[in-house]
Amino acid sequence: MRLPALSLLSAFRQTLVQQVQNTSVTPLLLKQYRLKHSDSGSKMFSPAPFTKDFFFRQLFDEATWTYTYLLADLNTREAVIIDPVLEKAKRDANLVKDLGFTLKYALNTHMHADHITGSGWLKQLLPGSKSVIAKASGAKADIHIKEGDPVTFGRHRIDTLATPGHTNGCMSFVIHEQGCIFTGDTVLIRGCGRTDFQEGDPAHLYENVHSKIFTLPDNFRIYPAHDYKGLMESSVWEEKTYNPRLTKTKEEFINIMDNLNLPYPKKIDVSLPANRECGVYDIPKE
Template sequence: MLRIHTLRLPLSNLSLISSQSQKPRLNNNYRTMMNYTKAASSQAFKNKKLLFRQLFEKDSSTYTYLLADVAHPDKPALLIDPVDKTADRDLSLVKELGLKLIYAINTHVHADHVTGTGLIKTKVPSVKSIISKASKSKADLLIEAGDKIQFGDFFLEVRATPGHTLGCVTYVTGDGSDQPQPRMAFTGDALLIRGCGRTDFQIFSLPKETLIYPAHDYRGFTVSTVGEEMQYNSRLTKDEEMFKSIMENLNLPYPKMIDIAVPSNMVCGLQDLSVKPVDTSSN
């Protein structure tokens, strides 16, 4: 599926690359350095620097994540799950840190808040919105399992984690000695800390030390690990029958934001988007 490759993106040396090209893009200097010794490679990694910020929206207990390659001359950045209410806060931080925001990404179509991606695109038109093809939503780029989202010398890989919605994906930082260690998984609503989801097959196949960054937490936790969730997640440690029974008997109320949030989130958070986003699903 080289779908992404067919898009003409004005991204200079920042590109969204498909899973078929397994190696992340590295600049030539770095690649050459890798051929020498492990010590040199370790030195090269030291010069790389991931900026990472976890941001919180209190009304919906949503986490938004800012990631950037600050060692790259352009300081390319992306936001995962931005919220409309806090879009100005996020853009102000991006500006203060001297970053170039290139992607505004959703893990899925949220039912509890309106995504900030559309609002961000009206304020910074060069930003591309991203969501999964399986979400059936509109965005500039529609990704699927195995795709890689490149920002500078770092990348996120896409894992399909349906369950909460059919289109839910988890974004995981790259594998390899030139990528951040331990890896970080942005799980959206597929896996919350000590709760929810039935997507353990995809997420729990990651190394135990992988850091888990969900879309929400209602008890004040900010991060977990794959190992912890395998051991202590109150839902995912049950067998399939028990899990089904728990989920069927939650008796959750009708989500108060769902009728506003879902239609908006199908179109980057703006129902009357003056600049219509490109539907790439036909490409």
């Protein structure tokens, strides 16, 4: 009589158990089998839920494919915004007001080449807020940070990682309690920032990603500064497994990045001078 699939599976498991009792080699086989077929395997990389007092909102600029992130402490109402875009500053300021938040900081992951930061205008629209960027960026800001300098809002804390390679001043922002990292252009979903201008260095990018981002827990969410295919988030495990560039060897990665032959960024000649000044001299009159 043909055994049902479940009976066959049970019989196979029993055979493995019997083999374990008779040999010192098959425990490894049994361990591999359990890892492959364990019911918990599919849950291994599930992200942890945000805490109840943590507010998260992902915003989008369709003109530059930029993600902006509004984070807040729901008890103190203090908020921070990451990578704001000039043309969306009014939208962002109105959202902060509608939700009853007080914007403490406008943070930039780096000095962007494809859009002008909204930090300068947000400071006017929401008095009391301050701009933040890495000292290594060479851009003006109210607060310059380096790796290890914490950024706090309410009881929540952002830990800062220097991840240069796309630019000298690239920073990634980690919130360990919430299990997430904001990677700017350093790690994109199934990609990474280009390294052919603005002090780009593919070796540095690769080293920083593998030593600082890919060493975080596998289930940490990755939130990039851009996406061009409609994807909204990834995870450390996904990018370690599926990123077509960053899964290569360092030498292969450098070769890929040195031969992308990408066109010159359309807005770089406008964006970089404005962003060096924190976006303050290009603020619209209305």
